[in-house]
Amino acid sequence: MTMPDQTSFPSTVANGLEIVTVPCLADNYAYLVKGPDGVALIDAPEAEPILTALEARDWSLGVIMITHHHHDHVGGVAALREKFGCPVMGPKAEADKIAAQGVTLDMELEPGFEGGTGAGRCQVLAVPGHTLGHIAFYYPEAPALFSADSLMVMGCGRLFEGTPAMMWQTMTTLSALPDETLIYSGHEYTESNAGFALSLEPENAALQKRMDEITKTRQNGQPTVPALLSREKQTNPFLRAGDPNLKKTLDLEGVEDAEVFAHIRAAKDKF
Numbered sequence: 001m002t003m004p005d006q007t008s009f010p011s012t013v014a015n016g017l018e019i020v021t022v023p024c025l026a027d028n029y030a031y032l033v034k035g036p037d038g039v040a041l042i043d044a045p046e047a048e049p050i051l052t053a054l055e056a057r058d059w060s061l062g063v064i065m066i067t068h069h070h071h072d073h074v075g076g077v078a079a080l081r082e083k084f085g086c087p088v089m090g091p092k093a094e095a096d097k098i099a100a101q102g103v104t105l106d107m108e109l110e111p112g113f114e115g116g117t118g119a120g121r122c123q124v125l126a127v128p129g130h131t132l133g134h135i136a137f138y139y140p141e142a143p144a145l146f147s148a149d150s151l152m153v154m155g156c157g158r159l160f161e162g163t164p165a166m167m168w169q170t171m172t173t174l175s176a177l178p179d180e181t182l183i184y185s186g187h188e189y190t191e192s193n194a195g196f197a198l199s200l201e202p203e204n205a206a207l208q209k210r211m212d213e214i215t216k217t218r219q220n221g222q223p224t225v226p227a228l229l230s231r232e233k234q235t236n237p238f239l240r241a242g243d244p245n246l247k248k249t250l251d252l253e254g255v256e257d258a259e260v261f262a263h264i265r266a267a268k269d270k271f
Contacts, residue, residue: 009053010223014142014182016119021223022053027188028072029225031146033139035120038062042137042146043186047076051083065122066090066105067148068134069097073186077103093133109135127174129167130157136174143178144226148186150174153227154214155193156238158269164262168241171261175239179230190214190224196271197237200264201249210235237264 011020020032024045031042032053041064044050054061061084066074068091077088090098092108099105111126118141125136127150134157137146149157150167151174159167194211201207210231217224233239240246241261247253252260 009056012182012226014139014144017139017142017144019144019184019226020053020057021184021225022049023188023223024049024076025072029184029186029188029223030076031184032059033120033144033146034059035116035139036118037116037120040065040120040122041080042184043067043073043148044076044080045072047079047083050076050080060084061086064088065137065146066098066103067136067146067186068131069094069101070131070149071101073148074098074101074103091133091135094131097131097133111135125173127151127170129159129162129170132161138177138181143181144184145174145177145181145229146184147174151183151232151236151239152185152187152193153183153190153225153232154197154210154236155189155268156236156265159265164265165258167238167265168258168261171239171241175229175233177229179228179233181229182226183229183232184226188223188225190227191218192271193236196268197235199271200237200267201246204235207235 009020018034022030024030028045030045030050033040039059039062041061063086087106089107089109090105092110095105095108109124111124113124116122123138125138127134127136130149134150150170191214194214198207198211214224242257
């Protein structure tokens with residue numbers, strides 16, 4: 001399935017924020033977030049489609065916000081910074097690894113940091129697991145969560161650096177956000193993720209319905225993000241490791257939630 005048309009740039013408006021989804025590379029998403037403080041870019045897989053989206057709206061870029069050090073999230077930073085002269089922010093814990101990708105952070109962010117005004121107020125959350133210093137950006141007034149490769153729609157990121165227990169804590173933290181939170185994840189992996197979820201629970205009617213919706217969305221060439229956290233909590237197996245019904249289906253009744261999560265993650269790695 002192809003990514004959405006690069007010229008369409010789907011957008012949503014969430015309580016004062018205009019959020020533009022920008023398809024990049026083969027399956028990445030970058031996000032432009034326009035609020036009262038200007039335009040922010042969350043992750044920069046490549047520069048060209050982001051520049052096209054900005055030019056289509058006659059927007060100037062005010063800041064680049066990076067979630068983690070992987071190249072498919074920072075590859076376009078240098079070209080964008082050169083054009084707009086904007087600062088680049090990212091996780092302090094990964095500053096050296098980001099520098100190794102050719103990007104020096106102008107501001108090193110730590111979990112708990114908060115900046116911006118009104119609808120543009122943004123909080124930095126620790127979401128380790130995919131990488132050790134991975135952060136997410138949460139706009140509580142929207143509410144909107146830019147989770148990159150931690151929580152994904154119908155899935156979660158592969159554990160390249162962290163442990164299952166670490167990622168399960170991240171899932172637990174994010175699932176405690178308000179149900180109406182919109183989840184903007186970093187990749188278009190949803191159809192495959194939903195297929196995996198159905199492989200665990202083929203008789204789950206809620207999953208069957210969600211799979212049908214996702215398939216139709218992708219057939220229409222549209223992104224499956226954002227997604228409501230409430231839907232994710234109902235159907236994303238990586239948020240449901242503590243669900244007694246899922247444990248029973250997996251024959252893991254009485255097993256600690258973190259261990260169930262580890263079992264699910266290992267199964268997905270082989271899917």
